[in-house]
Amino acid sequence: MPILVMKFGGTSVANLDRIARASKRVAREVANGYDVIVIVSAMSGKTNELVGWVGDTSPMYDAREYDAIVSSGENVTAGLMALRLQEMDIPARSWQGWQVPVKTTSAHSSARINEIPNDNIMEKFGEGMRVAVVAGFQGVSPEGRITTLGRGGSDTTAVAFAAAFEAERCDIYTDVDGVYTTDPRLTDKARKLDKIAFEEMLELASLGAKVLQTRSVELAMRYKVKLRVLSSFEEYDPEAGTMVCDEEDIMESKVVAGVAYQRDEAKMTLISVADRPGIASAIFTPLAEAGVNVDMIVQNISEEGRTDMTFSCPVDQVARAERAMAEAKDSGEINFHDLVADTDVAKISVVGIGMRSHTGIAAKMFDVLSAEGINIKVITTSEIKISVLIDRKYMELAVQALHDAFELEKA
Amino acid sequence: MPILVMKFGGTSVANLDRIARASKRVAREVANGYDVIVIVSAMSGKTNELVGWVGDTSPMYDAREYDAIVSSGENVTAGLMALRLQEMDIPARSWQGWQVPVKTTSAHSSARINEIPNDNIMEKFGEGMRVAVVAGFQGVSPEGRITTLGRGGSDTTAVAFAAAFEAERCDIYTDVDGVYTTDPRLTDKARKLDKIAFEEMLELASLGAKVLQTRSVELAMRYKVKLRVLSSFEEYDPEAGTMVCDEEDIMESKVVAGVAYQRDEAKMTLISVADRPGIASAIFTPLAEAGVNVDMIVQNISEEGRTDMTFSCPVDQVARAERAMAEAKDSGEINFHDLVADTDVAKISVVGIGMRSHTGIAAKMFDVLSAEGINIKVITTSEIKISVLIDRKYMELAVQALHDAFELEKA
Numbered sequence: 001m002p003i004l005v006m007k008f009g010g011t012s013v014a015n016l017d018r019i020a021r022a023s024k025r026v027a028r029e030v031a032n033g034y035d036v037i038v039i040v041s042a043m044s045g046k047t048n049e050l051v052g053w054v055g056d057t058s059p060m061y062d063a064r065e066y067d068a069i070v071s072s073g074e075n076v077t078a079g080l081m082a083l084r085l086q087e088m089d090i091p092a093r094s095w096q097g098w099q100v101p102v103k104t105t106s107a108h109s110s111a112r113i114n115e116i117p118n119d120n121i122m123e124k125f126g127e128g129m130r131v132a133v134v135a136g137f138q139g140v141s142p143e144g145r146i147t148t149l150g151r152g153g154s155d156t157t158a159v160a161f162a163a164a165f166e167a168e169r170c171d172i173y174t175d176v177d178g179v180y181t182t183d184p185r186l187t188d189k190a191r192k193l194d195k196i197a198f199e200e201m202l203e204l205a206s207l208g209a210k211v212l213q214t215r216s217v218e219l220a221m222r223y224k225v226k227l228r229v230l231s232s233f234e235e236y237d238p239e240a241g242t243m244v245c246d247e248e249d250i251m252e253s254k255v256v257a258g259v260a261y262q263r264d265e266a267k268m269t270l271i272s273v274a275d276r277p278g279i280a281s282a283i284f285t286p287l288a289e290a291g292v293n294v295d296m297i298v299q300n301i302s303e304e305g306r307t308d309m310t311f312s313c314p315v316d317q318v319a320r321a322e323r324a325m326a327e328a329k330d331s332g333e334i335n336f337h338d339l340v341a342d343t344d345v346a347k348i349s350v351v352g353i354g355m356r357s358h359t360g361i362a363a364k365m366f367d368v369l370s371a372e373g374i375n376i377k378v379i380t381t382s383e384i385k386i387s388v389l390i391d392r393k394y395m396e397l398a399v400q401a402l403h404d405a406f407e408l409e410k411a
Numbered sequence: 412m413p414i415l416v417m418k419f420g421g422t423s424v425a426n427l428d429r430i431a432r433a434s435k436r437v438a439r440e441v442a443n444g445y446d447v448i449v450i451v452s453a454m455s456g457k458t459n460e461l462v463g464w465v466g467d468t469s470p471m472y473d474a475r476e477y478d479a480i481v482s483s484g485e486n487v488t489a490g491l492m493a494l495r496l497q498e499m500d501i502p503a504r505s506w507q508g509w510q511v512p513v514k515t516t517s518a519h520s521s522a523r524i525n526e527i528p529n530d531n532i533m534e535k536f537g538e539g540m541r542v543a544v545v546a547g548f549q550g551v552s553p554e555g556r557i558t559t560l561g562r563g564g565s566d567t568t569a570v571a572f573a574a575a576f577e578a579e580r581c582d583i584y585t586d587v588d589g590v591y592t593t594d595p596r597l598t599d600k601a602r603k604l605d606k607i608a609f610e611e612m613l614e615l616a617s618l619g620a621k622v623l624q625t626r627s628v629e630l631a632m633r634y635k636v637k638l639r640v641l642s643s644f645e646e647y648d649p650e651a652g653t654m655v656c657d658e659e660d661i662m663e664s665k666v667v668a669g670v671a672y673q674r675d676e677a678k679m680t681l682i683s684v685a686d687r688p689g690i691a692s693a694i695f696t697p698l699a700e701a702g703v704n705v706d707m708i709v710q711n712i713s714e715e716g717r718t719d720m721t722f723s724c725p726v727d728q729v730a731r732a733e734r735a736m737a738e739a740k741d742s743g744e745i746n747f748h749d750l751v752a753d754t755d756v757a758k759i760s761v762v763g764i765g766m767r768s769h770t771g772i773a774a775k776m777f778d779v780l781s782a783e784g785i786n787i788k789v790i791t792t793s794e795i796k797i798s799v800l801i802d803r804k805y806m807e808l809a810v811q812a813l814h815d816a817f818e819l820e821k822a
Binding site for chain 2: 016019020050053054056057058061062064065068072076078079080082083084086093094096098145146
């Protein structure tokens with residue numbers, strides 16, 4: 001029988017009623033003829049409670065114990081859903097990560113999956129089991145200790161199972177009904193996309209459209225896993241949600257798929273840096289070591305051996321960045337005149353695989369912003385994305401104007 | 412280094428403060444020179460919450476899923492205590508049942524421990540680890556699925572580890588400070604025993620002095636594990652609690668160690684049963700199949716081929732017993748005139764290994780009750796115990812009178 005992977009997030013299994021509701025969706029796919037692998041998160045709130053206990057007990061905790069503790073929530077929901085399915089006369093059983101086993105690296109709290117042997121579960125499918133309910137987010141290290149994949153890791157678990165079992169599709173049930181052209185809270189013209197390419201989804205995910213964990217999209221792209229995002233709170237509809245798939249599976253894609261934003265950015269500029277080979281490394285290595293997530297980087301043309309270096313980072317990391325730069329200056333590793341932080345900026349991006357073959361998207365974007373009187377502070381581009389930093393107060397206006405200009409409300 | 416097993420029940424690890432307090436006791440034993448194996452229960456209330464979810468999801472649940480779900484509470488406390496100990500600079504780590512592994516039978520929810528290989532943990536002790544924190548109550552079946560040992564199973568886990576690791580002692584920390592000559596709520600003359608023999612503890616445990624799970628005492632007796640019961644809420648005192656040990660380790664034991672009671676008993680009499688070989692089996696087999704826990708059994712002398720058969724059981728099983736007997740009568744398996752239930756009785760027992768070599772204890776017990784005007788309804792005796800059923804309203808009076816008569820308040 002074909003295999004389907006279905007993943008339910010924390011809000012979709014938040015209590016017994018929701019688990020029952022999710023189980024009905026699983027039952028329907030079983031009736032449709034699938035053998036189903038269900039990946040479950042912990043009941044919403046449970047993981048946070050456990051994480052809180054760990055932090056209160058040991059601020060600099062041993063990640064191995066952290067993993068052993070926080071993984072327990074998924075075990076509970078996996079067992080409960082298996083029981084619920086059995087009550088519906090569907091042969092089902094639960095699996096914890098070490099039982100499959102989901103073999104991971106030893107990088108506790110951010111482990112990567114090395115291998116998922118499929119023989120145990122396939123054997124049970126062969127014996128008539130119809131649903132394997134697997135605790136998401138967890139695995140087991142070569143040393144036999146429990147690992148976790150990092151927050152949101154259940155998406156990655158789901159995609160990895162879909163790859164290992166060559167599933168027909170991987171359905172990610174969540175509390176939104178799909179991927180939108182932009183955040184519907186910013187404009188009621190936002191439209192749900194029926195399909196989106198992996199590359200676009202990656203850009204949107206990393207830009208703050210937190211529907212799917214980035215790693216899970218990367219994994220799906222690498223193994224060509226058809227990924228569908230849909231709501232567990234809507235009525236059943238086989239065409240529901242958004243399909244994340246290969247570019248080739250999208251017949252007629254628009255040039256621009258969506259407009260993304262990140263609200264709380266900061267723009268930092270090192271004024272008059274002594275320019276020399278290796279200066280970028282001398283700046284960004286200490287920033288990385290200080291845990292600053294640098295996003296955009298722009299370097300002006302060097303004049304008379306000195307240049308300005310601008311980068312962006314989340315606004316709550318500005319103090320950390322300032323400290324790292326001051327220390328690097330004190331130690332003589334870098335030399336600059338001043339460090340100026342602008343903490344009132346937001347990032348706006350237009351994303352679309354069609355940009356590869358269409359020119360003029362950047363020009364059109366700048367025109368639209370200019371017509372609204374919005375000043376552009378920094379620009380970066382990639383093959384399928386153009387991003388700008390602007391004053392935060394113009395963020396909503398910019399999103400709405402770009403959404404209109406690229407006619408994203410039209411299918 | 413000598414090994415000590417310390418077990419903390421649910422109330423002793425009910426929250427982070429209590430876990431910290433328990434960890435201090437562990438730290439003290441580490442300082443005393445022990446390598447320590449700590450067995451933990453789930454935070455009090457957690458297991459009941461999980462059991463409730465299972466029952467609400469699936470009234471006739473799959474015990475394998477039940478075990479996978481309810482065992483998760485112990486994993487959380489084991490990890491938290493390991494972290495707490497690490498914070499105190501004590502090398503510690505947690506172990507889940509399958510990691511040790513605690514090998515059990517496949518009898519889910521009431522599994523028995525087959526074997527606990529000690530090589531994994533001993534290797535870590537050899538490398539400098541000082542405390543292994545083990546999730547109690549759980550193990551792993553030959554099929555690789557999680558099992559549990561039944562409620563209160565963490566006591567059994569603790570004793571099994573003490574046996575497997577040849578521990579110097581197994582300390583059971585609980586919310587009472589030891590084993591008493593009788594329930595202190597019934598008489599303030601009740602005295603804490605410094606020592607009690609395994610056999611006496613077994614009789615007291617099965618008679619309702621619920622300090623230790625009966626199975627754990629049986630196991631300790633078989634493997635000669637020195638067992639100590641003590642409070643986790645008292646100040647540290649190396650002589651605290653009650654030592655449960657071999658008869659030979661008790662220098663000068665009193666003839667009677669304690670007076671036990673069970674409040675909610677029922678006495679049932681089958682009047683005028685047609686007596687024949689095999690009649691007892693014909694009566695008690697259907698009762699056992701109906702889940703009736705028959706305790707005392709007394710058969711009168713048979714006259715003219717008919718006899719009266721009396722037995723006792725918990726009062727809440729009377730309806731079940733009546734149904735089973737009516738069905739057995741209808742099917743012709745047994746024949747009796749009437750079934751009379753007396754639901755207002757309590758059971759009183761005096762227990763002591765000294766009875767083996769002392770006579771006259773039964774006579775003294777009957778005298779004492781008679782002097783108080785208490786009628787004895789049923790008597791049974793074993794080597795180290797005499798039990799009687801009396802009217803429930805006299806229960807406290809009987810316990811007090813017997814406690815006085817056998818001078819149990821005196822050490």
